[in-house]
Amino acid sequence: xxxxxxxxxxxxxxxxxxxxxxxxxxxxxxxxxxxxxxxxxxxxxxxxxxxxxxxxxxxxxxxxxxxxxxxxxxxxxxxxxxxxxxxxxxxxxxxxxxxxxxxxxxxxxxxxxxxxxxxxxxxxxxxxxxxxxxxxxxxxxxxxxxxxxxxxxxxxxxxxxxxxxxxxxxxxxxxxxx
Numbered sequence: 001x002x003x004x005x006x007x008x009x010x011x012x013x014x015x016x017x018x019x020x021x022x023x024x025x026x027x028x029x030x031x032x033x034x035x036x037x038x039x040x041x042x043x044x045x046x047x048x049x050x051x052x053x054x055x056x057x058x059x060x061x062x063x064x065x066x067x068x069x070x071x072x073x074x075x076x077x078x079x080x081x082x083x084x085x086x087x088x089x090x091x092x093x094x095x096x097x098x099x100x101x102x103x104x105x106x107x108x109x110x111x112x113x114x115x116x117x118x119x120x121x122x123x124x125x126x127x128x129x130x131x132x133x134x135x136x137x138x139x140x141x142x143x144x145x146x147x148x149x150x151x152x153x154x155x156x157x158x159x160x161x162x163x164x165x166x167x168x169x170x171x172x173x174x175x176x177x178x
Contacts, residue, residue, distance in 0.1 A: 009054045009056055013060050013072050015121060017040050024057070027101070040061070042056070044056075077124065078126050089145060092115060103115060109128075110133050110164060113129045115145075133160070133161050136164050143157075
């Protein structure tokens, strides 16, 4: 039995708090649910009716600050956001390009279709649409949101159910750290 129900939120400490706040609100479309400009903190939600925040932003500060040091975030593999439909993924692809946001790759994982990108402070983000297909992970193939239709992308994603196989579960012992 898992003691954890869901991931609650991710916090990022930013060198340029306002630039990051602008990106996540204006470009990504998240809503500010609470913030303290004097403290340099902001709470954002993609679904404020159901979750107060999935992302917390904070301003980095040096050791001389009265509240102590708060260095910028380092070593986060990626922060991933779910979109409700392929049209949303296409719109974010358009916005990222219009904003000069670096797109790292656009792929299907079979179970999802994803855009991986760098946010304004070079954190890796992912926006993805859940396909509902069952495809063993550690898998990806390139897709093109500008030339492929929704149906072509869905058919391509589904095709991997038969050839990649179902989810595999744990391969190593769980609970042993040595």
